[in-house]
Amino acid sequence: MLADFGHAMTLALLPEAMLAGTAAVSVAVALLRPGHRPDIHRWIACIGLVASLAACGLILLGLRGERSGVAITVWNGGFVMDSFALFIAILACIVGLLTCLISDAPVRAIPTRTGAYYPLVLVTTAAVEAIGAQREMVTFVVALTLMLVCLVAIGALVKTDPRGGVSSFEHLIEAGAGLTAVLYGVALLYGVTGTSTLGSVASTLKNAPGVVAIGVALIVLGLCASLGIFPLRRWVGRVATSVPASTAGFIVTMSMIGGAAALARVAVSGLGSGVGPWKWLVSIIAALALGHAALSALRETSVARLIGHLVSAQAAMLLLGLLAFALGSGGFPAYGITAFLGALAVSAVATVAAFGVLAMLQAAGIGDAIVGLRGLSHRSAPAALLLSIAIATLAGVPPLAGFLSRVLLVTSAADAGYGWLAIVAAVATGLTVIAAAQFIALIYREAGDEVPFTLGATPVASRIVAGAACFLGVALAVLIQPLLAVATAGAGPLR
Amino acid sequence: MNVILSTIVWAPAFFALVVMFLPERDEEQRSRVRTVALAGAGLSFFVNTFFAIMGQIGLGQGGGLSSAYQESRTWFWNFFFQAHYDLAADGMTLTLLVVTTVVFGCAIFHSWKIRERVRLYVILVLLLETAVNGVLCSADFVLFAVFWGMLLVPMYLLIRVWGGAGARRAAAWFMGFQAVAFVLIIATIAIILIEAGTRSSDMATDLQSFSRTAETVGFWLSFAGFAIAMAIFPVHTWMLEVQAKASAGVATILSGTMLMLGAYGMMRISLVVFPVPAHYYSFAITGLAVVGACWGSFGMLRQDDLRRFIAYLNVAQMSLVLLAIGTQTSVALVGAILLLAAHGLASAMLTLISGGIEERTRTGSIRALGGLVAQAPRLAGFWLFAALSVIGIPALAGFTADFMVFAGSFPVHRIATVLVMGTVIVSTAGLLWVAHRVFFGPVRDQFARVRDVTLLDLTVLIPLVAAVLLFGIRAGAVVPIIANGVLEITTRIAGG
Numbered sequence: 001m002l003a004d005f006g007h008a009m010t011l012a013l014l015p016e017a018m019l020a021g022t023a024a025v026s027v028a029v030a031l032l033r034p035g036h037r038p039d040i041h042r043w044i045a046c047i048g049l050v051a052s053l054a055a056c057g058l059i060l061l062g063l064r065g066e067r068s069g070v071a072i073t074v075w076n077g078g079f080v081m082d083s084f085a086l087f088i089a090i091l092a093c094i095v096g097l098l099t100c101l102i103s104d105a106p107v108r109a110i111p112t113r114t115g116a117y118y119p120l121v122l123v124t125t126a127a128v129e130a131i132g133a134q135r136e137m138v139t140f141v142v143a144l145t146l147m148l149v150c151l152v153a154i155g156a157l158v159k160t161d162p163r164g165g166v167s168s169f170e171h172l173i174e175a176g177a178g179l180t181a182v183l184y185g186v187a188l189l190y191g192v193t194g195t196s197t198l199g200s201v202a203s204t205l206k207n208a209p210g211v212v213a214i215g216v217a218l219i220v221l222g223l224c225a226s227l228g229i230f231p232l233r234r235w236v237g238r239v240a241t242s243v244p245a246s247t248a249g250f251i252v253t254m255s256m257i258g259g260a261a262a263l264a265r266v267a268v269s270g271l272g273s274g275v276g277p278w279k280w281l282v283s284i285i286a287a288l289a290l291g292h293a294a295l296s297a298l299r300e301t302s303v304a305r306l307i308g309h310l311v312s313a314q315a316a317m318l319l320l321g322l323l324a325f326a327l328g329s330g331g332f333p334a335y336g337i338t339a340f341l342g343a344l345a346v347s348a349v350a351t352v353a354a355f356g357v358l359a360m361l362q363a364a365g366i367g368d369a370i371v372g373l374r375g376l377s378h379r380s381a382p383a384a385l386l387l388s389i390a391i392a393t394l395a396g397v398p399p400l401a402g403f404l405s406r407v408l409l410v411t412s413a414a415d416a417g418y419g420w421l422a423i424v425a426a427v428a429t430g431l432t433v434i435a436a437a438q439f440i441a442l443i444y445r446e447a448g449d450e451v452p453f454t455l456g457a458t459p460v461a462s463r464i465v466a467g468a469a470c471f472l473g474v475a476l477a478v479l480i481q482p483l484l485a486v487a488t489a490g491a492g493p494l495r
Numbered sequence: 496m497n498v499i500l501s502t503i504v505w506a507p508a509f510f511a512l513v514v515m516f517l518p519e520r521d522e523e524q525r526s527r528v529r530t531v532a533l534a535g536a537g538l539s540f541f542v543n544t545f546f547a548i549m550g551q552i553g554l555g556q557g558g559g560l561s562s563a564y565q566e567s568r569t570w571f572w573n574f575f576f577q578a579h580y581d582l583a584a585d586g587m588t589l590t591l592l593v594v595t596t597v598v599f600g601c602a603i604f605h606s607w608k609i610r611e612r613v614r615l616y617v618i619l620v621l622l623l624e625t626a627v628n629g630v631l632c633s634a635d636f637v638l639f640a641v642f643w644g645m646l647l648v649p650m651y652l653l654i655r656v657w658g659g660a661g662a663r664r665a666a667a668w669f670m671g672f673q674a675v676a677f678v679l680i681i682a683t684i685a686i687i688l689i690e691a692g693t694r695s696s697d698m699a700t701d702l703q704s705f706s707r708t709a710e711t712v713g714f715w716l717s718f719a720g721f722a723i724a725m726a727i728f729p730v731h732t733w734m735l736e737v738q739a740k741a742s743a744g745v746a747t748i749l750s751g752t753m754l755m756l757g758a759y760g761m762m763r764i765s766l767v768v769f770p771v772p773a774h775y776y777s778f779a780i781t782g783l784a785v786v787g788a789c790w791g792s793f794g795m796l797r798q799d800d801l802r803r804f805i806a807y808l809n810v811a812q813m814s815l816v817l818l819a820i821g822t823q824t825s826v827a828l829v830g831a832i833l834l835l836a837a838h839g840l841a842s843a844m845l846t847l848i849s850g851g852i853e854e855r856t857r858t859g860s861i862r863a864l865g866g867l868v869a870q871a872p873r874l875a876g877f878w879l880f881a882a883l884s885v886i887g888i889p890a891l892a893g894f895t896a897d898f899m900v901f902a903g904s905f906p907v908h909r910i911a912t913v914l915v916m917g918t919v920i921v922s923t924a925g926l927l928w929v930a931h932r933v934f935f936g937p938v939r940d941q942f943a944r945v946r947d948v949t950l951l952d953l954t955v956l957i958p959l960v961a962a963v964l965l966f967g968i969r970a971g972a973v974v975p976i977i978a979n980g981v982l983e984i985t986t987r988i989a990g991g
Contacts, residue, residue: 328575329689335575377615385515398644407637407681408574414685415575426681430674437648437670441655444615477641484573 011062012072012081012133014055015089019126022048023119030115038114042100042107045118049097049125056089069492078136078197080493087341087490088132088261092254095348096125099250101465102356105363105458106158106244113157120157124150124254132261135269137186137196140262144182147258148175148226151251155239158247167242171235171251178225178232185218198270213277219266220281226259227315228252228308229289236312240304240355245362246462249355252308253348256315260344268325268337268494282319287424289316294431297395298438302368303387306439307354310394313432314347317406320413320425325494328415336412337491342483343405346393349472350402354390356466357383363457376443379452386470388440393473395436396429401476403429408484500566500582502542503592504628507599510535511621514614525613529606532617536603536624540596547589565634576688578696583634587762587832587980590973591631591755594839597962598751599624601843604955605744608854609657616657619649620748627752631759636684636696643680643760646753647673650745657742665740672723672733679720680760686713687768698763705769714769714776721765725757727817728787731810738806743850746802750809751843755835758816762828762984766820770987773823780821781904781911787814788914792921796928801849801859804929805842808885811922812838818908818915819900825978825985827903830896832977836966837884837892844881844959848874851952852933855945861929866938870945875934877948877956882926884963887919892966895974 010017026044029036059081063071069083099121107114127147134140152175156168192208192215193200225232240248267278293313300306321343324336361383366372377384393402406429414422455463476483514532519525565583572578584592602620609616626649629642647670655666684696690709693700705713719730726734734754738746766773773780791811798804812834819831851874852867853859868875880891887897897919904912948956966973 330692332575332694335573338574377612392648397648399641403641403644407640410681411685411688412575415689422685423678423682426678430678433647434670434674437651440648441652441666444612444652444656446611481569481571481573484571488573 011059012074012079014058015052015093016126016129018051018055019048019122019129022051023122023126026115026119026122030119034115035112038107038111041114041118042104045100045122046097048122049093049100052125052129053090053093053097056086056093060086069489075136075139076197077199078139079130079133080135081133082493083489084264084341084491084493085129085133087486088257089129091345091348092125092128092132092257095250095253095257095352096121098349098352098356098465098469099246102352102359102462103244103246103250104462105359106247109244110158117154117157120150120154121250124154124250128254128258128261131258131265134265135198137190137198140198140266141183141186144226144258144262145179147254148179151175151255154247155243155251158244159242163242167235167238170238174232174235175225178222181218181222183222185215185220185222188212188215188218198266216271216278217281220263220278220285223259223263223266224285224289226255226262227318228256228259228312229285229316229319230292230312231288233289233293233312236308237302237305240308241302241368245304245355245359248304249352249359252311252355253351256311256351257344257348260315260318260340263319264322264337264340264494267322273326279323283323283418283421286316286319286323287421289313289319290425290428294428294435297432297435300435301370303370303373303439304358304368306370306435307351307358307391307394310354310391310432310436311347311351313428314343314350314394314396314402316428317409317425318343318347320409320418320421323418323421324412324416326416328412328417334412334416335488335491336409336416337494338484338488339405339408339412341487341490342480343409345483345487346401346405346473346476349469349476350390350393353466353469353473354387354394356462356469357386357390360455360458360463360466361387364453364455365457366453370439370442373443375446378446380455382467383455384443386467387443389470389473391436391439393470395432397433397436399477401473401480404477404480498566499542499546500564500584500632503539503596504582504625504632506538506542507535507621507628508625510538511618511625514618514621517614519614526607528614528617529603532606532621533600533603535621536596536600539624539628540600543589543592543596547593567634570635570638576694576696578637579635580638581634581697581699582632583699584632585980585983586976586978587759588631590832590836590977590980591759591839592628593962594755594836595624595627595631595752597958598748598839598843599627601847601955601958602744602748604951605747605847607951609742609744612656616653619653620744623649623653623748627756630756634698636687636698636764638696639698639760639764640677640681640684643756644677646756647677650749650753653745653748654737654741657745658740659742661736661740665736668733668736672730676720676723676757679716679723683713683717683720683764686716698767710769711772714765714772717765717769718761718780721757721761723757724753724760725813725816726754726809727783727813728790728810731787731791731806734809735803735806738809738846739800739802743847743853746850747843747846750805750846751839754809754813755839758813758820758831758835761820762831766823766984767987770990774988777821777823778908781818781908784814784817784821785911785914787811787817788918790814792918792925795922795925799861801852801861801864801929801933802846804861804925805845805849808845808922808926809838809842811918812842812885815897815900815915815919818904818911821911822904822907823985823988824903824907825981826899827907828981828984829974829977830899830901830903832981833892833966833970833973834896834900837896837963840892840959840963840966841881841884844877844956844963845885847952847955847959848878848881851948856942861932864933864939864942865936866934867942867945868934869938870942871934871947873948874952875930877960878934879930880960880963882930884967886923886926890964890967892963892970894967895970899974
């Protein structure tokens, strides 16, 4: 660890600083040369994201030999660049990079706003990175607020019809409600503990268990909005249907990563085993959210909302990993956080892939109704194949990576003593697999008068990136070990 | 590096990938698609039979997976258990692999009768073959679950997209029941991984540290899951729907291979991993077998539809396998594996022939059919051949199987065995009665121009006939091979 505070501070904030810096450059270019080559902002954003990845690599170098998994700690441990924070930062950068590469078509529709769109993408990514690194209430609330405001703004920015504006407003209301709950919860915990450090909550539990329980409940419920799970998940469907697909993918994925990282930091790093209420509350929310999302997926009529339900189900599955953060049977670790991080990475890639394919269909003029996709395989075989793989990965259809990640989450939860929740999760996975099978059967059936189309309306680079993201869902099933190795390293500081 | 089993498992999937890039605009291109698919299924079949005959897939001393031919690589280890890409083949596996590769080969031959979406059809059939062969060869619990799960969507699509009227409902029934079965299997595997304390999902690991409760729960979860997959009474209704409404080729795969997987899983996991409760509840299992045999055989007599008739026959035959599983003697279990093979082949033949009859007469109603032997004598001959194999005529595969099941079961559960033997008489009567109704009697005018088997039909049916004869005539050579695999089960049950 670095002893000098100035150097430590600089290095700890370097990934975020890279993103903020390039965002500032992009804004400056937009202000100084308005309307000049809108595409340049995309490449500036890509450079910023790659630079942030490089900064993460630099911190990784400093992590070598650190058995604790902590590279840099600043602000009295309130902001820490450990292997968990790096995992989240790298994942966020990859999602940001994929989004920049596949969001060509929707951004073309708003050439005058690209100077705002890409900087917002960068600031959102920086906010998610900060959420992953925080271990203190103020940083946590600020980063979460920044992320949610940026995501709502992105949704509002790319709107091409009034529905987009309405959905962004509704997203703002729901995210705001969640944020308010988190803020009240944090305020209550601060009132009880007298410190903004989450780690000290456990030691003061005996002083005011009721207040702590209410505070924890408010935080957990508030973070449901970010995760996009029941009871605050209506925005996911609205954003999915009203915002251009590639942008919707970014909003949903980043919100999920940020919410999951925040919950992991608050619940595992902060509260841990000492504060009991969060575990039973999270287990109940997970069960309800899984059931709600899986049943909703079964009777969905819109493909975008179907993807939204599947993402919600996957986000709820992540909670199983969080619950299994401690020891399992026989006194051995349950590896819940490893499963959590592995599944988070798979979910993020699968979500971006699914929305990326949807974006290609939107660019080709194909509607959103599931019935309208009947016989899709006859109109465009590549589109049908990619959409099938993306949906199957998200739904957890064997043998794809989505299924394996669910197996890891379910077994770790069962190992940690949440057998009933593991059964609920397995049943919910069965339901999402049925929903996916119904959908895939529909796109491979004949409608009778199909008009062929191509994906030519989508730029080649976007097609390649979206297709590669789809096939990553297949490849990760075979190459799960490297992902698990990285996830295990990332989980180290949280165990 | 040994890749024999990997070739058997993955060759169909590899060829499915090749087929994906082939065009299918005209008949010539569609033929090419089918030929490439046939090469995939054929490669799997030839590698299996050739290397089994050559002794490359050796059967070790002591029997079971732990001493069988294996391919092993660690899949992932950064978790609370290790999972392995472990493929192994003991005597049970090798015997059933012969059946699955033959049936899938026939299903691909049958695709020459498919006119629409041929490429997708053969891709799904090939993926299904990879999944079925993978389940049979898996020597790791997680890998077993992955291959098992891989069955669901291709089979659902095959039923839904190529089925006739009512296919949607049949596919929904299939998916509903199989999803429940899959969840139960996953739950069983989770119990094994957590409770066994070995921190490994290797099937060959000695799992003896279960608590009494975990063992009992695990046994019943696995039993229920595999019972659904086997379509035994009372969880057989999905199979009736699928058998009746799926296309003939898909119903053939179902009858010929998928039901056997349930029985295989029950023997490989329910009996081997949970031997104590399996032995303790053997009376209940046997009772279920008796009820199922009665239900299936008497149900056959009430059917008017040829396919539903075969579906009830499946229920009756799977109940015989369940009787052997309940009895748990080595003779009965060897008989059960042989019966799975024999019934898989015969049932596949009956399904294909009933599909042929429906294609020629535009009806599957037993009451509406009659006198077909005059126009289609060879078709009638094939039906009778398959029926005689099911009945258990000497020199055909069913004879040795039935004999061993009953001979092995009688000393343990005498009354149950006698009752089940009684139902076999009813099944026999049913098979002969249907043969009489469909093929004999006065010639019906509307069927006067029905044609006999074509070259394509012969191509599909002859491999099945050859396999039935092989298993019947060379039973003496096959039985010791199966016994090598069964040895592990009986050793575990005996507390070894």
